[in-house]
Amino acid sequence: MRISCPHCGERGSEEFLFRGAADPRRPAAGAAAEAWHEYVHLRDNPAGPYNELWQHQHGCRRWLVVTRDTTTHRIFSVADAALREGVS
Amino acid sequence: MPSPPSTTAVARRGPLDGQRLPGGASFTLGLAPAAARFILRGDAAARTAAGAAFGVALPARLGPAGSGAARAALWLGPDEWLLVGEGEPPADLERGLVAALSMHPHSLVDVSQRQIGLDLAGPLAARALNAGCPLDLRDQAFPVGMASRTLFAKSEIVLWRRGALRYHVEVGRSFAQYVVNHLDEAARRAPPL
Amino acid sequence: MSYSFLRIAREALRGGAGWGRAWRDPAPKPHYDAIIVGGGGHGLATAYYLAKEHGLTNVAVLERGWIGSGNAGRNTTIIRSNYLLPGNEPFYEHSMKLWEGLEQDLNFNTMVSQRGVLNLFHSDATRDAAARRGNAMRLHGVDAELLDTEAVRAFVPVIDFDNARFPIKGGLLQRRGGTARHDAVVWGYARAADRRGVDIIQNCEVTGIRVEQGRVVAVETTRGPIGAGKVGLACAGHSSRVAAMAGLRLPIESHVLQAFVSEGIKPMIDTVVTFGAGHFYISQSDKGGLVFGGDIDGYNSYAQRGNMPLVEDVAEACVALLPQTSRLRMLRSWGGVMDMSMDGSPIIDRTPVEGLYLNAGWCYGGFKATPASGWCFAHTIARDEAHALNAAMRLDRFATGAVIDEKGAGAQPNLH
Numbered sequence: 253m254r255i256s257c258p259h260c261g262e263r264g265s266e267e268f269l270f271r272g273a274a275d276p277r278r279p280a281a282g283a284a285a286e287a288w289h290e291y292v293h294l295r296d297n298p299a300g301p302y303n304e305l306w307q308h309q310h311g312c313r314r315w316l317v318v319t320r321d322t323t324t325h326r327i328f329s330v331a332d333a334a335l336r337e338g339v340s
Numbered sequence: 341m342p343s344p345p346s347t348t349a350v351a352r353r354g355p356l357d358g359q360r361l362p363g364g365a366s367f368t369l370g371l372a373p374a375a376a377r378f379i380l381r382g383d384a385a386a387r388t389a390a391g392a393a394f395g396v397a398l399p400a401r402l403g404p405a406g407s408g409a410a411r412a413a414l415w416l417g418p419d420e421w422l423l424v425g426e427g428e429p430p431a432d433l434e435r436g437l438v439a440a441l442s443m444h445p446h447s448l449v450d451v452s453q454r455q456i457g458l459d460l461a462g463p464l465a466a467r468a469l470n471a472g473c474p475l476d477l478r479d480q481a482f483p484v485g486m487a488s489r490t491l492f493a494k495s496e497i498v499l500w501r502r503g504a505l506r507y508h509v510e511v512g513r514s515f516a517q518y519v520v521n522h523l524d525e526a527a528r529r530a531p532p533l
Numbered sequence: 534m535s536y537s538f539l540r541i542a543r544e545a546l547r548g549g550a551g552w553g554r555a556w557r558d559p560a561p562k563p564h565y566d567a568i569i570v571g572g573g574g575h576g577l578a579t580a581y582y583l584a585k586e587h588g589l590t591n592v593a594v595l596e597r598g599w600i601g602s603g604n605a606g607r608n609t610t611i612i613r614s615n616y617l618l619p620g621n622e623p624f625y626e627h628s629m630k631l632w633e634g635l636e637q638d639l640n641f642n643t644m645v646s647q648r649g650v651l652n653l654f655h656s657d658a659t660r661d662a663a664a665r666r667g668n669a670m671r672l673h674g675v676d677a678e679l680l681d682t683e684a685v686r687a688f689v690p691v692i693d694f695d696n697a698r699f700p701i702k703g704g705l706l707q708r709r710g711g712t713a714r715h716d717a718v719v720w721g722y723a724r725a726a727d728r729r730g731v732d733i734i735q736n737c738e739v740t741g742i743r744v745e746q747g748r749v750v751a752v753e754t755t756r757g758p759i760g761a762g763k764v765g766l767a768c769a770g771h772s773s774r775v776a777a778m779a780g781l782r783l784p785i786e787s788h789v790l791q792a793f794v795s796e797g798i799k800p801m802i803d804t805v806v807t808f809g810a811g812h813f814y815i816s817q818s819d820k821g822g823l824v825f826g827g828d829i830d831g832y833n834s835y836a837q838r839g840n841m842p843l844v845e846d847v848a849e850a851c852v853a854l855l856p857q858t859s860r861l862r863m864l865r866s867w868g869g870v871m872d873m874s875m876d877g878s879p880i881i882d883r884t885p886v887e888g889l890y891l892n893a894g895w896c897y898g899g900f901k902a903t904p905a906s907g908w909c910f911a912h913t914i915a916r917d918e919a920h921a922l923n924a925a926m927r928l929d930r931f932a933t934g935a936v937i938d939e940k941g942a943g944a945q946p947n948l949h
Contacts, residue, residue: 253832253840259418260402260488264474266842267491270832270947272786286932292944293784293875293931297773299835310491312402312417322787323835332418 253325258332259312271305274317274333299323305333354456355516362524366533367464369523372457372508376430378423378437379416382446387421393440394423394433404485405500414487414500422487422498422510424457456516458509464527465507471526472519473499493522536640555720556727561734564760565593567914568752570739570775571768572596573605574715575892575899577722577733578907579767579914581639584729586908587915592731594723595754597738604770604899605719607837607869609792609814609826611805612901613650613710614675617666620925620937621878622673627922628905629675629709635904641721643713644819649804650710651680651689653854655699659809663705670707678706691802693856699810711805712816718903742779748887749779765890765914767906770870771835772893779886783893784875784931786946789834789868790826790897791843795861797821806854813850822864825851829871829897831947838868871897876930877949878937881909881923890914891928896949 253265273295279287296302299322306318315333320326354371361369380390384400391397391413396406399415406413414422425433430452437448460469466477472493475482482488487500495518498510511519534540534553544551567583569576572594583589596602612632614625631638632645654660660679667677681703686694694701723733734756741753742764751760768775773783798821807814815825827847830839844866852859874880874894879902884891892910895902909923919927930936931944942948 263490264842265832265840266474272833272945272947289932290782294782295773295784295786296782297786297833299771299774299787302833304833308417310496311489313420314417320832322833325834325836325840 253327255306255308255316255318255327256330257308257311257314257316258330259314260308263308263311267308267310268316269307269309271307271315274303274305301328352453355513356456356520359520361520362527364527365462367460367462367468367527369520369527370459370461372459373426375452375457376425376428376433377450377452377455377510378430378433379449379451380421380423380437380441380446381419382441382444383419386441386444386446389440389444390421390423390437390446393436398423402488404483405487407485412500414498416489416498422451453513455510455512458511458516458519458523460507460509460523461503461505463505463533464530465505467530468523468527469499469507469509471530472522473497475499477501492519495519536642555724556733559732559734561593561595561737561754561756561759562732565732565762566591567763567765568592568759568761569594569765569767570752571766572600572719572723572733572735573603573767573769574719574722574903575769575895575906575910576765576767577719577726578903579765579892579910580731580733580907581722581726581729582908582911583915584726584731586911589911589915590730592726593759594726594731594733595737595739595752595759596733596735599735600723600733601716601719604869604871605715607792607867608715608900609816609824610712610715610818610900611650611710611814611816612645612713613707613805614901615650615652615666615670615677615705615707615710617669617939618878618937619669619673621939622670622675624905624909624922624926625902626673626675627908628902631904631908632713632901633709635713635718635721639721639725641717641724643717643721645713646711647709648711648816649688649706649708650807651685651704651706651804652807653685653692653704653809654702655810656702660702663703663809667705676707676709678708680704680706689802689804689806691857692806692854696853699808699853704806704809713900715900718900722903722907739775739778742775742889744779744886744889749889761888763888763890763914765892765910767892767910769872769893769895769899772872772891776884776891776893779884779889781884781886781891783880783891783928784944785872785894786833787835788829788832788871788873788947789836789839790829790871791839791847791866791868792824792826793844793847793866794818794864795823795825795858796864798823798861802855808850808854811846811850811853813847813854815851815855823858823861829873829947830868834868835870836868837870871895871899873897873946873949875944875946876936876938877940877942877946879906879926880928881906881913881926882919882928883913883917884928 410426495515500508614629670677743751805816812828912920
């Protein structure tokens with residue numbers, strides 16, 4: 253599997269670190285225990301396109317949002333996670 | 341009054357000291373000259389300010405390293421650079437950068453002793469590297485001057501192409517022996533050119 | 534039809550004309566007392582023990598493909614009960630005891646071979662961890678021996694003792710561990726369940742779970758709706774997708790695990806050895822192939838195939854432990870889809886939907902658990918409460934914090 257890093261170009265997946273689902277949002281610090289449970293433990297785990305966080309650990313060290321089909325490993329899009337969050 | 345404790349000068353040892361490094365007609369592996377090394381992290385303003393003080397512009401994106409007579413700035417990421425000053429005492433290099441960056445949020449870390457430089461040369465050098473590194477090293481993809489952080493087998497490296505047949509590899513000192521052994525084996529097993 | 538020596542002799546004389554199918558191929562009935570979704574080892578064992586231990590025989594097992602098409606045919610056949618935590622160890626030891634009597638119980642040769650499982654250690658720290666695990670096992674009455682280097686050398690002389698980077702300091706040995714023939718386990722359970730009246734329905738994919746007023750009443754399938762008093766889900770790898778049909782969101786990610794078989798060679802390794810300086814395990818099949826594997830690939834996947842970095846990683850560990858394998862050819866490799874739970878341990882429990890039960894989260898260790906998983910899941914379904922053996926394997930343990938985390942890796946499924 254090869255991932256096209258927006259900063260470094262296409263690289264082998266061994267340069268990247270997988271962190272899991274990109275869509276769950278961290279609850280506010282004072283949120284109910286149920287919200288934290290959902291954030292930490294529960295996953296959609298779809299068979300098909302999935303938004304995931306990967307870090308280009310052995311390249312530019314940036315966190316990326318990778319949209320990938322879990323049934324074929326085909327990658328649809330890769331973007332710097334900071335763009336999505338509106339931070340740099 | 342007790343006499344002051346005596347001090348002994350302790351010589352610094354490199355991870356490959358005293359070793360005969362592999363070398364032959366089509367592949368040589370040597371130690372790069374001692375150098376001051378810094379990792380700079382910061383934004384575009386810090387990049388510009390650091391470049392002015394360093395005397396070599398820091399690249400804004402993946403591509404050829406900025407280089408001067410004995411100094412070079414290698415792009416590692418959108419907010420990270422490796423600054424190398426060959427044969428310079430780290431303190432000298434640091435002094436100028438710290439002054440220039442004082443008004444910019446940044447981190448500047450002396451990694452002069454964390455990693456060492458290997459100098460690979462010869463027609464088999466690219467093949468030896470490709471035994472552990474899947475980057476496309478052909479001219480159009482990785483031209484002379486290009487630098488990138490990547491992997492060589494299980495070790496993270498910074499690969500910098502310094503000539504048509506010459507590569508510089510920055511590697512963590514504890515991984516140096518591992519990388520040398522792999523490169524040596526790869527060069528010896530490579531089919532003849 | 535019972536299998537026996539006499540039977541083989543008689544069939545030999547009759548040209549094998551009397552051998553029939555091992556299990557029937559029934560059409561689904563309109564309603565069952567209990568339906569098990571998933572015809573893998575765990576689902577078939579559940580149906581078998583529902584019939585044998587609880588007298589529940591109006592039971593169907595629904596399998597999307599055919600028996601043996603999923604992870605039952607995609608594993609490295611290792612059986613062991615060398616766990617650390619009290620929530621796990623008695624359960625896996627029960628499984629080991631069931632393995633020890635399985636062939637007589639099922640009247641089927643499942644080729645259980647107690648050839649030993651040896652976990653090597655290569656440093657003082659890993660020796661301490663192995664000693665701690667061995668002591669935990671002994672406290673539960675399970676056999677465990679701590680071997681020093683010389684004892685390891687005597688037990689398995691073929692491994693590389695001159696590896697300077699990963700010196701072998703010793704190993705934790707469970708002599709009662711070993712291997713079992715993976716296909717034979719599902720075939721044996723299928724035949725034994727069928728003989729007790731269970732309907733095994735293949736090529737029947739569940740497409741929906743009908744819930745009325747908080748209670749499960751039927752499943753929708755590619756062969757029409759089937760009414761059910763109770764429904765048990767035993768479809769690890771795809772648990773999230775099937776549970777979602779009943780509105781449940783699980784603490785599970787699906788990941789791919791690869792394994793490999795080499796060409797057949799002369800007998801070389803007569804036990805199961807695991808490398809302690811990386812994740813790697815190896816044994817030799819009766820056909821002579823080395824059967825080995827390592828870590829999961831580390832990213833979510835429903836594809837029954839993995840990628841090259843992990844292949845390289847496993848090959849490196851193999852050659853580090855057994856340098857003489859460096860020129861062996863690989864005959865086959867495969868990938869299976871695993872339920873990776875958030876603490877690395879399984880779930881056998883009721884669910885918030887009445888009459889719906891969950892058997893999931895086996896990570897990459899489900900094969901050895903097959904008998905006890907079926908046994909405990911059958912108990913949970915029949916009695917509507919967990920047995921003491923699976924009492925800790927609750928679905929709500931992630932919310933309450935009572936997790937069973939053998940590795941101490943936290944809620945990061947690809948690290949378990």
